[in-house]
Amino acid sequence: MAIFEIDEVKKSFKTGDVTEQILKGVDLELKQGEITALVGPSGSGKSTMLTIAAGLQRASGGHVMFDGKDMTQMNQEQIRKIRSSEFGFVFQSAHLVPFLTVEDQLLLMLDVAETKMNKKQQKQEVAKVLDLVGMSHRKDAYPSSLSGGERQRVAIARAIIHQPKMLFADEPTASLDSKRSKEVMEIIRNLTKTLKITTLMVTHDEEMLPYADRIVTMKDGLLA
Amino acid sequence: MQMAWKEVKKSKMKFLILGSIIFLVSFLTFIISGLANGLSEDNAALIKNLPNGQFYLNEDADQTYNLSKIDEKQQEDLLKKYTDATAISIQMGFVNDADDKQFSVAFVTATDSKLFPNVKENEIVLDSSLKDDGIKVGDILKNNQFSGEFKVKGFTEKQTYSHAPVAFINMKNYQEIYRVMEMQTVFIPGSDAPDSIKGLESFSNKEFLNTIPSYGAEQMSLNMIIWFLVVISGMLFAIFFYMMNVQKIGLYGILKAIGVKTSKLFSMMWYQMLLITVISLLLSVGLSQVFSMVAPSGMPFSLTMQTTLTLSAVFLVIGFIGATISGFQIKKVEPLQAIQQGEM
Ligand SMILES: Nc1ncnc2c1ncn2[C@@H]1O[C@H](COP(=O)(O)OP(=O)(O)O)[C@@H](O)[C@H]1O
């Protein structure tokens, strides 16, 4: 059974008097532990699709089923709870908290996700995950002193440290050069495979496609 | 609230600036409040030292005590009926010492009463501030309207009126200097003072203070400055946190996206506001108390701990309101906005 199911999802934006239909009834099923790459021309609605799935904005129609529950029927607080404990996010830029060290960023995420760990366990978990993304040596650094690739690795660590069921990534390598992009993709692939995290990833970089289990293409608000 | 503290630590300069502004504004407020209170004491300690009660002026006196004349028969009746009551007269005047040096004083005379020193004829009791001018017990003082001489009998503490030291004299001497037989006002202490007496207008202590011409105006302008400063500091809080929040909209968005509760973001802001305000207030309370101890004795300054604490509480409330109003932006932030903006 699919852990995540997008069913006839529509989205329209109203700008002034004009209503534009961006998503025209999208269907997509994600299987547990699989990486699904969402590709398509710029402006076709990929980010809109991903953020609706991730509970960051609401659909105008259709259903988003996560673990058998319909997220379109939930209130803000229910969705927030799911986002904090079941989802992880990686975006084009890392969006780290400027005044927290790398270690503190991850500790914060563990707090937000309300994981049942004491301080010592939390620190151990952070050390483990930083090791996985190869950032142990920078755990006391602030984001401003990290390179773009390093920041993105911290962002990935933050996205998976609370062992979410889902990972949503919107062009996670767009700000990185080819070499760094591949490193980051390796990390995402290894982590999601070992932790059995289901991943939906938007990308327009052909080089990233080999890392996906499945590729779907968005065109004019519909999946081809 | 570790996150809030960590931000303060990382952005020391920002919070230091806010802190010093709060410190300066609150310190200024305390000092002005000390001055207002000091001036008020200086202007009216004589009246402020009295217990609560009612003052009665002649109905025709236009609410001005030195135009008021109480009918002698009526005064006699009132003093008989209310045993604690006393009739009082006050006039500004001068005394001259042996070297013919002139001192401005407020001559006060009253019928027998526990509230004022009892002064015999040709005696005078002065406010202790005149000691600084070299006047001692036993000195002889004169007044050009007075045929006799005053012998300084003693001093009282903090008895001033209309910014002048009070000089208590006997009623007979007073009547000679000012050529009036009637007293200006009758004061009945306690709560059993009647609201109205035929032919007289009644004033509470506070209302009576405001009949002193300079008193109301002086206090009003100082109090206005104080409240102005309090309001300004509230606005400073609002503006400062507003600017800080605007800078952090992206951050708030991403924190919301990963599931941080809005209430947690608010408590973060409140914690920072409290931290900064409490530290700044502690400093300015301390410094203003020091100032109050070292203020030159001639300076009318009186700042009680009670006043500083009350004002501090007002500052805290105002800061809280200011920060909270600016915090409504936090509530409005959509996680998506932040992600699409793209930063750090
Ligand atoms: N909040 C919004 N309001 C109005 N139009 C939007 C909004 N978000 C996205 N759009 C429009 O929807 C279309 C698809 O955007 P997006 O999902 O970001 O495309 P992609 O990620 O595939 O490049 C674009 O034309 C964009 O202008």
Ligand SMILES: [Mg+2]
């Ligand atoms: Mg996009």
